[in-house]
Ligand SMILES: Nc1ncnc2c1ncn2[C@@H]1O[C@H](COP(=O)(O)OP(=O)(O)O)[C@@H](O)[C@H]1O
């Protein structure tokens with residue numbers, strides 16, 4: 142999740158008052174439970190960044206459990222809610238709760254993220270998101286170091302540390318900083334030594350982030366955040382549900398998306414100054430971007446080699462891509478591209494000049510593009526499939542001392558855990574990064590369209606964006622191919638690798654069109670332009 146998603150927390154809305162005698166576990170009893178389920182949670186959840194859909198979508202909210210956690214002085218409950226949609230589908234979200242006196246809550250996050258006022262015996266305070274309270278995070282650390290197991294009604298919440306957690310010493314009184322108010326999940330930094338991620342959407346099965354993080358940490362791959370522990374609920378049937386993931390803290394210079402945009406701005410200034418590097422630095426911003434793209438390719442190649450090594454663990458290693466997978470790729474990607482083309486065609490009437498021409502260009506070639514997707518899939522046979530990152534873009538990379546560290550192995554959040562844990566072509570990750578370079582280049586040129594842009598500035602931006610795009614792609618591709626040379630692809634077609642990469646770039650561009658149309662319509666033209674370029678290339682009238 143990149144910073145573009147982060148929105149400021151809303152001021153406290155009017156809150157209902159709940160009444161309990163003492164323990165937060167009483168929230169499961171009437172009448173507090175009914176108020177929570179019928180008023181507080183239906184109003185609260187749709188405002189959260191990690192919640193999918195709006196208020197109109199919610200038919201019913203059920204509090205599934207409220208397991209006591211913490212102490213009498215600092216009481217919390219671990220809890221999950223089930224959200225039933227009008228469509229009949231339902232999802233589980235994790236919403237740990239905590240009590241805080243109104244004065245201690247101040248105007249910070251515990252107050253902003255309060256669900257209700259809470260009268261607890263003679264005390265009155267707020268019932269808030271437990272994760273905003275440092276004591277909650279510290280208590281999780283204590284439970285992890287003690288390997289605690291909380292049991293109730295046949296289920297267990299297990300606190301499972303890895304061997305590396307011990308190296309960090311006692312973190313039960315550590316300094317806690319929340320990373321930001323709202324993301325897909327919620328994360329806190331602990332003493333700049335560890336990061337605790339609270340998983341919001343709880344799903345049955347093995348969580349790929351803990352699984353891949355644990356595997357790569359054990360394999361000695363250093364360019365990720367090492368896994369330090371996991372908190373999971375294991376249900377009556379023995380099925381795990383990951384609730385929290387603890388990882389090593391990476392002391393970083395920001396995520397690679399923001400870092401890249403900053404460097405591109407500097408490159409534009411250098412261009413306007415006649416190509417002289419700023420800050421007396423002998424390396425220009427463009428050269429730094431090129432070096433970083435190379436490192437990114439190298440680290441990704443190394444990671445794929447580590448994930449694809451022959452292993453006793455059947456969830457890792459590699460398999461060949463045969464006819465069945467090719468048929469599945471063709472079907473799925475064709476459907477995705479078809480949907481993206483439909484979204485563009487449906488929106489045609491609202492598009493301004495150039496964008497409307499682009500929509501017409503795509504509409505006129507609809508069938509040809511879909512035929513080429515099938516052809517690319519057929520030519521991808523023989524390449525290997527393996528575990529991959531699955532949702533790679535510049536926002537999923539941290540810059541640490543100029544080097545690239547890959548984070549957030551959660552996969553595409555809209556898919557089931559089983560889908561996210563499936564074997565894919567490693568070129569899916571390569572395609573994700575190439576598309577991200579396009580996005581960054583597009584952002585650099587976009588500022589050229591702003592009101593204060595001068596013709597000279599516009600020219601400089603276009604020039605820098607084009608140079609960046611081609612240099613980053615080349616450096617990344619070359620370094621990746623070198624680092625991943627040991628992957629045993631056995632393409633059936635001489636052009637198999639090129640075809641597979643084009644296939645996954647098209648898939649990603651189509652995914653992005655659907656994503657942008659839904660969440661950021663202002664950005665839609667970026668992947669539309671990407672799809673046009675890819676289509677021109679495939680239909681024989683463009684270059685990549
Ligand atoms: N191990 C880590 N060390 C330092 N910062 C981290 C670490 N993991 C995540 N972050 C910070 O948290 C942000 C969100 O992390 P991410 O894993 O993408 O969360 P989400 O699943 O909520 O999208 C990152 O962009 C980064 O700034």
Ligand SMILES: O=P(O)(O)O[C@H]1O[C@H](CO)[C@@H](O[C@H]2O[C@H](CO)[C@@H](O)[C@H](O)[C@H]2O)[C@H](O)[C@H]1O
Nearest residue numbers: 142143145398532534535536576577580653656
């Ligand atoms: O971070 P998430 O895993 O939730 O990914 C989603 O949001 C991303 C945007 O934050 C989106 O990425 C697209 O925009 C990025 C710039 O903001 C760009 O770097 C990526 O290349 C582009 O795909 C991602 O597609 C979406 O799944």
